[in-house]
Structure formats: C-alpha cells, structure tokens
Amino acid sequence: MIRALYTAASGMNAQQTNIDNVAHNLANVNTTGYKKSRIEFEDLVYQEMRTTGYTRSGAFHMDAQGLLVTAEGYSLEPQITIPNNATSVSISKDGIVSAQVAGQSAAQQLGTIEIATFSNSGGLRPLGGNLFAPTTASGDAETGAPGTDSRGTLAQSFLEDSNVSVVEEMVNMIIGQRAYEANSRVVKAADEMLAQVNNLVR
Numbered sequence: 001m002i003r004a005l006y007t008a009a010s011g012m013n014a015q016q017t018n019i020d021n022v023a024h025n026l027a028n029v030n031t032t033g034y035k036k037s038r039i040e041f042e043d044l045v046y047q048e049m050r051t052t053g054y055t056r057s058g059a060f061h062m063d064a065q066g067l068l069v070t071a072e073g074y075s076l077e078p079q080i081t082i083p084n085n086a087t088s089v090s091i092s093k094d095g096i097v098s099a100q101v102a103g104q105s106a107a108q109q110l111g112t113i114e115i116a117t118f119s120n121s122g123g124l125r126p127l128g129g130n131l132f133a134p135t136t137a138s139g140d141a142e143t144g145a146p147g148t149d150s151r152g153t154l155a156q157s158f159l160e161d162s163n164v165s166v167v168e169e170m171v172n173m174i175i176g177q178r179a180y181e182a183n184s185r186v187v188k189a190a191d192e193m194l195a196q197v198n199n200l201v202r
Helices: 002-027 164-202
Strands: 084-092 096-101 106-112 115-117 125-128 131-133 143-144
Touching: 115 131
Parallel strands: none
Antiparallel strands: 084 096, 096 106, 115 143, 125 131
C-alpha cells in the first residue's frame, strides 16, 4: 500500500508536468515560428542558458548600432550591419540583404542570412526566448544560403506561424487533469486501506 502511494504520487507529478507543458504551448500559440513542445520520459527539470542559439523566428529589426537583430535583440551570425543612410532594405529569397543608400543608384549588398538545418530538428533543446540549442540527438548545425542543399527559401515581410492547435491542447489539458484526478483517487484509496490496517492492529 505504501508503494501505491508513491506510484500515485509519481503519476500526479507526471501529469503536473504535462499540464505545465500544455499551458506553455497555449501561451505561445501566437509566437512567431514556435513549434509545440512535448514531454518525454527522460525530461529533467532544469534550465541551462547559453550565450548563442538558433531561432525559427524571422522577425528581424535594426538595433541602435545598425545591426540586424532578432526580436529578442540577438545579432545574426554572420552579422549584418545596415548603414544609417539606408532608405530601404530588401531581402531576396536566397537570403541576400541589400540596402538602397541615399545618393547611390545601385543597391548595396550587405550580407547573407544563412539557414541552419539539423538531421533531427525535433532533438533541439529549447532555451527559452524562442531560442534552441543543438544536442546529440539533433546533430550539429549545417549552415548555408537559403535555397541550397534542399534548404528552404526566404520571403520578405512574411512570418512563420506557430503550429500549436488550441483545440488539441485544450483536449490534452482535460486528459491531463483527468489522469491527475485518477492518481489522486489512488492516493485516497491507499490511505483508506492503511487506515483499516491500523484499526485491525489495535
């Protein structure tokens, strides 16, 4: 009966983690490029921050120094600097960033946005802030220009939507809550059996 208590408690902890994950997915339903996360058996509760990472969010802007940065303020690698006197910036489907500079008839090429691919993108570890780190499961990043080696191309002024389905996550939340309740009933039943055993001893 003691084992039943610990087994049920483990189940309750697992369902709590599951519901936390569902809540995280729902909170990111409108986050650009967010891919829903799922809980694996070997997941550990810790967070490790890295100074660099990879992102699916293409919402770039220019910072105070003229660097092209992500929505969170991280500069792209390789870095691309936009001149202060640029009147317009364009990004081609193959990732070439060009700027029209005042006083020049031809556009000035500033650099290329590279795309990183992984042998198993599902193995990337989320760092928070829409950043991911490579792991042994994901393999190392293979970077290159968009449109080369089966990489996708870029489209200026378009953003990738999140793939979270609100209805699916709500169903997952209900399933998680019911599983939590079932485990709590096991705890109650085990407690009642222990109480009866204690009464027999008296």
